[in-house]
Amino acid sequence: MPEGDLNIAERLLSGDPAAFEEFVESYRRKxxxxxxLMCGLREDAEEVAQDxxxxxxxSLEQLREPQNLKxxxxxxxxxxxxxxxxxxxxxxxxxxxxxxxRPQATGEGDARAIEIADWSGLPDDAAERSEIRRIIxxxxxxxxxxxxxxxxxxxxxELTTEEAASVLDVSTDVVKxxxxxxxxxxxxKLDQSLRSAALGIA
Amino acid sequence: xxxxTDVFARLSEYLDxxxxxxxxxxxxxxxxxxxxxxxxxxxxxxxxxxxxxxxPEDPLPPIPEELKQKLRRAFDDGARRRGK
Numbered sequence: 001m002p003e004g005d006l007n008i009a010e011r012l013l014s015g016d017p018a019a020f021e022e023f024v025e026s027y028r029r030k031x032x033x034x035x036x037l038m039c040g041l042r043e044d045a046e047e048v049a050q051d052x053x054x055x056x057x058x059s060l061e062q063l064r065e066p067q068n069l070k071x072x073x074x075x076x077x078x079x080x081x082x083x084x085x086x087x088x089x090x091x092x093x094x095x096x097x098x099x100x101x102r103p104q105a106t107g108e109g110d111a112r113a114i115e116i117a118d119w120s121g122l123p124d125d126a127a128e129r130s131e132i133r134r135i136i137x138x139x140x141x142x143x144x145x146x147x148x149x150x151x152x153x154x155x156x157x158e159l160t161t162e163e164a165a166s167v168l169d170v171s172t173d174v175v176k177x178x179x180x181x182x183x184x185x186x187x188x189k190l191d192q193s194l195r196s197a198a199l200g201i202a
Numbered sequence: 203x204x205x206x207t208d209v210f211a212r213l214s215e216y217l218d219x220x221x222x223x224x225x226x227x228x229x230x231x232x233x234x235x236x237x238x239x240x241x242x243x244x245x246x247x248x249x250x251x252x253x254x255x256x257x258p259e260d261p262l263p264p265i266p267e268e269l270k271q272k273l274r275r276a277f278d279d280g281a282r283r284r285g286k
Contacts, residue, residue, distance in 0.1 A: 012277075013284070013286075014281075014286055015277075015278070015280075015281030015284070015286035020273075020274065020277045024265065024270070024273060028262065028265060029257070029258070029262055032258060032262050033256065033257065033258050036258060042260075046262075050269055050273075053273050054272070054273060054276050057273055057276035057277040057280055058276045058279070058280060059280075060277075060280050060284070061280065061283065061284055098210065098211060102210060103238075103242060105206075105238060112237075112238055113237070113238055114238040114241060114242060116241050116242065116245060117245075119244065119245045119248055122248060122252070124248075124251060124252075125252075130259060132252060133256060133257065133258075133259050134259050136252055136253055136256055137256065137258075137259055140253075140256075151253065155250055155253040155254060156253055156254070156255065156256045158254060158255070161218070161220065176214065176215055176220065179214055180211075180212075180213065180214035180215070183214055183246065183249065183250055183253075184246070186249055186253065187245055187246050187249040190245075190249050190252075191245060
C-alpha cells in the first residue's frame with residue numbers, strides 16, 4: 001500500500017481540510033472512471049462517484065484500518081455500482097477460456113512463431129494517446145462482469161491481490177485466475193486493433 | 203520442465219511475482235530459450251502497463267460548487283462526531 005494513502009487517511013480522520021481537498025480531487029476521477037467502466041453510463045458513473053464520496057465522508061469512522069483506505073473506498077463504490085447496474089449494458093456473462101486467448105503458433109522447432117502484431121510502435125504511457133485509452137476502455141467494457149471487476153481494481157487502480165479479493169468478496173486465487181484471463185483478453189483486443197491498424201500504427 | 207502452455211497459464215502470477223522462487227526460475231529459463239514466449243510476454247507486459255492508471259477518455263468536468271459544499275458538510279459533520 002502506498003504510504004500516501006495511509007497519510008491521507010489519517011489526515012482525513014483528523015478532519016484536516018487540506019486532506020479533504022486532495023482526496024476529492026484524486027478520488028472523484030478514479031471513482032468516476034471505475035464506475036463508468038463498471039456501470040456503463042456516464043450519468044450513472046457521475047452519481048456513483050458522488051454518492052461514494054458522500055458515504056465515505058459520512059462513515060469515515062468505520063474505516064478501522066487507515067492503511068486500507070483505497071480498498072474500503074472501492075468496496076463502497078462497488079456496492080453503489082451494484083445498486084445502479086442495469087442489465088445487459090455490457091457483454092453477457094461467460095467464462096473466458098485460456099485456449100481462446102492463446103495466439104496461433106506456426107512452424108516447428110526453431111522456426112516456431114506466433115501470429116502477433118508489431119507492438120513496438122505503442123507508447124509506454126496510454127495518456128499520450130487518446131485512441132489507445134479508447135481502445136483499452138472499450139476492451140475493458142467488453143469483458144464479462146466478473147473479469148472486468150478484477151482488472152479495474154488490480155490493473156487500473158493497482159490494488160493488491162488481497163485488497164481486490166476483499167473488495168470483491170472472493171478468494172485471492174479467484175482474483176488471480178480472473179485477472180490473468182482479463183489481461184489476456186485485453187492483450188488480444190489490443191493485438192487485433194494493432195493488426196487492423198485501428199491505432200494508425202502501420 | 204515448463205512448456206509454452208504451462209508458462210502461458212501462469213504469466214500474470216509470474217509478472218506479479220506471486221510464484222515461488224523455483225517456479226519463477228523455471229519460467230525464466232523457458233522464456234529465455236523461447237522466441238514466441240518472449241514476444242508474447244513483451245506484448246502482455248505492455249498491455250498491462252498501458253492499463254495502469256487509465257484515465258477517462260472524456261475528462262470529468264470540474265466538480266460543481268454545490269456538490270463540493272455538500273461533501274464538505276458531510277466531512278465536517280463527521281469530524282465533529284469524532285470530536286475533531
